[in-house]
Amino acid sequence: MQQETSTKPVPVPTPETEAFWEGCAQGLFLLQHCDHCGHVQFYPRPLCTQCHRTDLSWRAAGGGGRVHSYTVVYRGPGPAFDTDVPYSLVLVDLDEGPRIMANLRGASEDIEIGSRVRLYFEERGGVHLPQVEFESASSRILKTSEESTP
Ligand SMILES: [Zn+2]
Numbered sequence: 001m002q003q004e005t006s007t008k009p010v011p012v013p014t015p016e017t018e019a020f021w022e023g024c025a026q027g028l029f030l031l032q033h034c035d036h037c038g039h040v041q042f043y044p045r046p047l048c049t050q051c052h053r054t055d056l057s058w059r060a061a062g063g064g065g066r067v068h069s070y071t072v073v074y075r076g077p078g079p080a081f082d083t084d085v086p087y088s089l090v091l092v093d094l095d096e097g098p099r100i101m102a103n104l105r106g107a108s109e110d111i112e113i114g115s116r117v118r119l120y121f122e123e124r125g126g127v128h129l130p131q132v133e134f135e136s137a138s139s140r141i142l143k144t145s146e147e148s149t150p
Pocket of ligand 1 (some may be wrong): 039048051055
């Protein structure tokens with residue numbers, strides 16, 4: 001079902017998040033890796049949350065993770081979401097460690113804590129938003145860092 005998405009809000013990149021959103025446009029979910037202590041973090045920040053150094057590198061996530069928790073939204077945040085409800089909002093523990101929040105594509109009654117999910121991207125107003133779907137339902141959408149290197 002095609003839905004009108006132009007009135008939904010879209011993220012506005014900041015200096016800290018600009019590289020992340022550029023990665024999303026290329027099908028990459030970029031995580032910050034600390035070059036000093038190896039910590040992996042999301043969301044993007046100017047320094048490592050473990051050792052407070054600023055030498056961070058961007059690397060693409062593999063795209064897999066497990067549902068940590070979820071809720072089912074029956075009343076959206078605005079009229080643009082009226083045709084989406086009910087939808088599921090999930091906290092996902094990525095295989096690399098960071099926990100993210102995303103919308104889950106698929107039937108709400110099929111969610112279980114620990115369910116395997118995969119990232120994909122939904123284009124909205126020129127921005128590619130990370131979303132997740134059940135791993136069993138996904139086709140391979142994300143690229144790896146190696147594939148994206150020219
Ligand atoms: Zn660090």
